[in-house]
Amino acid sequence: MTRRQTPGGPPCGPPAPPAGLRERRKQRTREALLHTALGLFDSQGYDRTTVDEIVEAVEVSQRTFFRYFANKEAAAFAVQDAVESRFLGELRRRPPAEAPFEALRRAALESWKSEAGPVGSGVGAELQLRTYRMIESTPSLIAAHMRRSVELERRTALLIAEREGLDVEADPRPRVAVAAFAGVMRLTGQLWGRRPDAGADALRELTELHLDLLRPALVCSWRTDRRDL
Structure with a gap:
């Protein structure tokens, strides 16, 4: 009035x-x-x-x-919006001297640090977990989730290219690095969603563990501890 x-x-x-x-x-x-x-x-x-x-x-x-x-879909993805916005904000703030993948890793880990829980806006880890499971079990939302993931990868690759002074259309490295990073993050989310003790601490631990395994998994021999027969 x-x-x-x-x-x-x-x-x-x-x-x-x-x-x-x-x-x-x-x-x-x-x-x-x-x-x-x-x-x-x-x-x-x-x-x-x-x-x-x-x-x-x-x-x-x-x-x-x-x-x-x-x-209604915007409400379903509001938690994910908060997560993505925080991650991109952290990535923009990473020191220019950091290597691209280290900047991605640090941004992901820093994005979970919040007194309000991993997503902020008054939404804690329990509700985030329930939302994630709901999206993963709803066919109409899975399709939207995939579209959003592709867009997030595009925006992230552009940020990495800008940090490194590269043309993302001419140099494939930003997209390659982000594709590998995004694949690990998807796996982390899936494993986290299945854990009975899923919470903010478990999410941070899984994120750090799997990101730290990426380079050895790609460039190191997996047979180091196996005896040749």
């Missing part, structure tokens, strides 16, 4: 809340919608959940939902 201005007097109606308070209210509304949507996707299935059910549970309008999320 807008405040009316009376002639020669102060504005009528309640004063507008301070900007900081408005932002906190918006954040709480978004978090309530996100938690409710992900909870419903997890309990009754993504395809069977409607936007009407989400907004009814939060007691807001559809218009409010679409103010924060373009559609």
Whole structure:
């Protein structure tokens, strides 16, 4: 409701809340919608959940939902959006002297360090795990997940090329490095999703373990400890 201005007097109606308070209210509304949507996707299935059910549970309008999320799919991938944004931000901040793969590795590990959990925005590791499992078990979301992964690889390769002063169209190395990195990260996510103790610590440990195994797996002999017969 807008405040009316009376002639020669102060504005009528309640004063507008301070900007900081408005932002906190918006954040709480978004978090309530996100938690409710992900909870419903997890309990009754993504395809069977409607936007009407989400907004009814939060007691807001559809218009409010679409103010924060373009559609239902955007809510399903909101956690992944946070993870990807944090990773790209960490990669941009890595020291220029770091080798490309080391920058990718450090950015991945740093992106999990947060007091609010591995994804921030009030979403902790447990809800992230449930979301990941929901996406992996929903055919319509798996297709979207693959499209998003390809786009993330493209953006990451462009960042690596920019760091190294390369033309990504002329030099294949940024894309090759990112493809190898992304494959390891996909494997890490799959193994993490299957673990009974899946949590933020387990995710960090698996990420570090598998990234550190990449170079030896590619360039070292696997038969070092085997006796020739």
